[in-house]
Each structure stands twice: as C-alpha cells, then as structure tokens.
Amino acid sequence: MTIHIGAAREDIAETVLMPGDPLRAEWAAETFLSDPVCVNRVRGMLGFTGTWNGHRVTIHGSGMGMPSLSIYANELIRDFGAKTLIRIGSCGAMQEDIALRDVILAMTASSLSTPSSGIFRELNFAPPADFGLLRAAVDAAERRGARHHVGGIYSADVFYDERPDLNEIMVRHGILGVEMEAAELYNLAARHGARALAVLTVSDHLLNEQALPSEDRQSSFGDMVEIALEAAFA
Ligand SMILES: O=P(O)(O)O[C@H]1O[C@H](CO)[C@@H](O)[C@H]1O
Numbered sequence: 001m002t003i004h005i006g007a008a009r010e011d012i013a014e015t016v017l018m019p020g021d022p023l024r025a026e027w028a029a030e031t032f033l034s035d036p037v038c039v040n041r042v043r044g045m046l047g048f049t050g051t052w053n054g055h056r057v058t059i060h061g062s063g064m065g066m067p068s069l070s071i072y073a074n075e076l077i078r079d080f081g082a083k084t085l086i087r088i089g090s091c092g093a094m095q096e097d098i099a100l101r102d103v104i105l106a107m108t109a110s111s112l113s114t115p116s117s118g119i120f121r122e123l124n125f126a127p128p129a130d131f132g133l134l135r136a137a138v139d140a141a142e143r144r145g146a147r148h149h150v151g152g153i154y155s156a157d158v159f160y161d162e163r164p165d166l167n168e169i170m171v172r173h174g175i176l177g178v179e180m181e182a183a184e185l186y187n188l189a190a191r192h193g194a195r196a197l198a199v200l201t202v203s204d205h206l207l208n209e210q211a212l213p214s215e216d217r218q219s220s221f222g223d224m225v226e227i228a229l230e231a232a233f234a
C-alpha cells in the first residue's frame with residue numbers, strides 16, 4: 001500500500017496498462033480482462049487487476065500530465081514491482097495522413113520539459129520506447145489490420161497550447177501526435193530498468209480540428225487496448 005495506491009503488493013500485476021482516464025481503465029478492464037477486481041480507488045484513480053489469455057494484468061489510471069503519471073508509475077515500479085508499463089492514451093494528430101481513430105505507436109517522445117528535467121539538467125535525454133514491445137505492437141497492429149503509424153510524438157505540459165510556431169516546427173519534423181504523459185513514462189522506465197511503450201489512439205486532429213466526443217475517448221478505443229495486451233505478452 002502506498003500513499004496513492006491502496007492495494008497490497010500482490011494485487012498489482014507485473015504488466016500494467018495505463019490510460020490517463022480512470023474510467024477508461026474501468027471500461028478496458030471490464031471489456032478485455034477476465035475476473036477484473038478493483039484494486040485501487042484512492043482519489044478516484046481506479047486500478048483493476050484481472051487476466052488476459054491467462055496472464056495477470058493491471059489496468060491503472062495515470063491521470064493527466066506527466067507529474068500525475070510520475071506519481072503512479074514510480075509507485076507501480078518501485079513499490080509494486082511493475083516491469084512492463086504500456087500507456088493506452090488518446091492523442092491529437094499532427095500529420096495530414098493521420099485520421100481520427102488511427103493508432104500511433106510512439107518510438108520516441110519529445111518534450112519541452114518533463115518531471116525528470118531537474119535530474120538530467122543540461123542533458124537532452126532521448127526517451128525511447130522498449131524496442132521489443134514496439135516491434136510486437138507493430139506486429140499486433142498489422143495482424144488486426146488496424147491503421148497505425150510508428151514514429152516520434154510530443155509529450156506536452158499543457159493541453160491549451162499557446163505556441164503555434166512550435167506546432168509548425170513539430171509538423172515539419174514529422175512528429176505524429178501530441179499527448180501529455182509518454183516522455184516521463186519512458187524516462188522512468190529507463191531509470192528503473194522497466195519496459196515501456198505508448199500505444200495511442202487519435203482523438204482529435206490539430207490540422208483540421210476534427211474531434212471525437214469524450215464518451216468515445218473513454219470507452220471505444222479497443223484496438224489500442226488489444227494491441228497493448230498482445231505486445232505485452234508476445
Ligand atoms: O486520454 P488520455 O490517456 O488521458 O491522454 C490524453 O488526454 C488528456 C488530455 O485530454 C491527456 O492526459 C492526454 O495525454
């Protein structure tokens with residue numbers, strides 16, 4: 001039991017899927033896991049443990065933004081022994097050839113800053129996905145016939161961005177999409193010897209302003225959940 005996760009150590013699996021939205025965690029656990037049990041509800045940040053194809057899996061919310069993700073990922077790794085952490089998140093697309101509901105597999109995560117910036121100081125550490133997870137996720141997406149893209153994403157500190165010039169630079173440098181947690185998840189995985197990947201679904205488009213409603217973001221991104229599960233146990 002930790003300050004933010006009211007579970008016993010054995011209640012949390014070594015493989016953890018992390019959506020930002022705790023209600024997406026509930027939906028994904030009820031939809032894809034057998035016998036899901038709620039193992040955390042401290043501050044409403046829901047976590048569930050069940051099995052998928054016989055493998056124990058926890059699906060636990062991260063909250064929005066890297067400081068929130070950092071609290072849960074630190075406790076999951078350091079106190080509960082999590083070894084594989086896969087973010088299942090929504091993102092905004094930044095390239096013309098990417099459509100709503102496409103899946104983005106984040107090979108790298110650029111940022112202006114992360115909660116680890118104070119540790120890295122002048123070093124621009126490049127937070128990477130785990131290659132084995134990434135390769136397995138690509139295979140899973142291809143098997144499912146899911147429209148997917150592999151490349152760099154941007155982990156932002158703010159949702160309401162005031163830097164159109166920065167977006168233009170990222171579009172020009174091939175960044176696929178923007179979200180708010182992956183870079184710090186990759187930093188923490190590198191620091192603690194865990195495996196991490198972000199599997200994202202496009203919920204809105206920065207270039208054409210299309211957007212899905214919040215209900216769809218909460219409980220309809222099934223491809224990304226199944227891709228994450230297949231990758232974790234490949
Ligand atoms: O849908 P989730 O996983 O929360 O991810 C995205 O959505 C939130 C912003 O609406 C941020 O957390 C961003 O990273």
Ligand SMILES: O=c1cc[nH]c(=O)[nH]1
Nearest residue numbers: 090091092178179180
């Ligand atoms: O962080 C996010 C998530 C979804 N869409 C965005 O534009 N930003």
